[in-house]
Amino acid sequence: MKKKILILVLTVILLCGLILFIFYLSGFFSRTKTFVIDNEEIELSIPIYSYSFKKDDSKISFKTLDSNYEINVLKDDYLDNMQEITCFDGLVTYYNKDKNLTFYNFDISGDIVKIVSFNYYKGNYCKDKESEQIESELKELNFTIDVVKANNCEQKQIMSDIYTYCLDTVTVSLDNQKYNLTDALNNNLISMDKIVRKNEIDSKYAQSIKEEYNNNILFNNLNYSLLVCENGKYIISDENLEYSNNLCN
Numbered sequence: 001m002k003k004k005i006l007i008l009v010l011t012v013i014l015l016c017g018l019i020l021f022i023f024y025l026s027g028f029f030s031r032t033k034t035f036v037i038d039n040e041e042i043e044l045s046i047p048i049y050s051y052s053f054k055k056d057d058s059k060i061s062f063k064t065l066d067s068n069y070e071i072n073v074l075k076d077d078y079l080d081n082m083q084e085i086t087c088f089d090g091l092v093t094y095y096n097k098d099k100n101l102t103f104y105n106f107d108i109s110g111d112i113v114k115i116v117s118f119n120y121y122k123g124n125y126c127k128d129k130e131s132e133q134i135e136s137e138l139k140e141l142n143f144t145i146d147v148v149k150a151n152n153c154e155q156k157q158i159m160s161d162i163y164t165y166c167l168d169t170v171t172v173s174l175d176n177q178k179y180n181l182t183d184a185l186n187n188n189l190i191s192m193d194k195i196v197r198k199n200e201i202d203s204k205y206a207q208s209i210k211e212e213y214n215n216n217i218l219f220n221n222l223n224y225s226l227l228v229c230e231n232g233k234y235i236i237s238d239e240n241l242e243y244s245n246n247l248c249n
Contacts, residue, residue, distance in 0.1 A: 031074075035060065038122040042099060045078045047071045047116070061117035063110075071108055071116060079103070087126040088133065095124055102126075134201055141198040143174040143190060145181070147224045149238050155247075158182045162192065165237040165247065170224070181236070192234050199226055213243045 033046045035055055047066035054061050064071065082094040082103070093104040102125035106118045121128075153166040159182060164170055170181040172190055184190045199219040202208035208221040215230040218241065225241035228234060229248035235241075 033062075037101065037120060040099075042101065045074055047074055050116075058121065059117060059119050061115060064114050064116060065112070066114070068108060068114065071114065075106060085124070085126045088130045091126070093121075093125050095126075100124070134204075137197065138201065141194055141201070143172055143194075143198075145195070145224055145236075146171050146173065147236065147238055155235070159185055161232050162234045163236070165235050165241065167237060170236055195226065196228055211243065213245075216243070216248050218243050 031045060031048055032043050033050070033053060034041050034043045035053075036042075044060075046062065047064045047070055049065035050062050052063040079094045082096045085093050085095050085102075087093060091104060093102050095102045100123055102121040102123065104119050104121070104125060107116070109115050147164075147170050148168045150166055150168045155163045155165050156167075157163050158170075162185070172179050172181055172184045174184065174189055179187075179189060181190075185192070196219075199208050199210070199221065202221060203210035203219065208219050211218045211220075217228040219226045219228075220239055220241065222239060225237045225239055226234065227237070227241065227243070227247055231248060233248055235247055
């Protein structure tokens with residue numbers, strides 16, 4: 001009887017030892033985990049008691065028995081060494097310049113067993129995605145605006161809240177056709193939002209100069225100037241327009 005009990009105890013001990021060994025090999029007691037991302041080994045800090053690691057082309061997830069507090073402390077400590085960047089669409093990301101790697105969309109769910117997940121991206125996510133967004137936008141903003149200067153310098157209202165200054169005419173070239181700006185706006189071929197957006201993009205690439213004066217924004221490019229007033233007024237003028245408080249009044 002004692003012999004059977006001894007064998008049973010030894011069997012249980014061996015099984016427990018085997019289970020612990022398997023957990024050890026799986027990284028259950030480790031605080032780091034190495035993932036291969038874009039053919040490069042990246043070592044990440046992880047909560048202790050973690051297992052069931054999964055990785056696809058953009059997401060890493062795993063399960064852990066560690067507490068929410070310890071998970072968040074570890075996450076915050078790790079991300080403190082990375083650059084926090086908010087994308088153009090408001091997404092908050094964390095960029096590791098040395099590894100050229102971005103993490104975002106962190107999530108912790110579950111009670112006793114927590115599921116930790118986050119997205120990763122090889123590169124500067126915000127910069128790359130904004131470039132893709134801008135490239136896509138520019139296909140829709142494929143127009144040019146030309147102006148003809150007037151002899152007399154005065155403001156002329158061409159539509160509600162839209163004015164020209166020191167100009168005779170303003171034309172829009174779109175799809176190999178030239179339109180008067182007023183006609184193009186009335187027929188929804190273009191909008192002031194699109195004109196402003198194109199100037200915003202151009203200013204990022206030094207094709208337009210953007211200056212702010214008490215929440216009023218002045219764009220100067222090679223063909224014309226656009227003053228966007230805080231009160232909702234738009235003024236289009238020649239390329240040499242200089243800001244004045246009187247213009248937005």
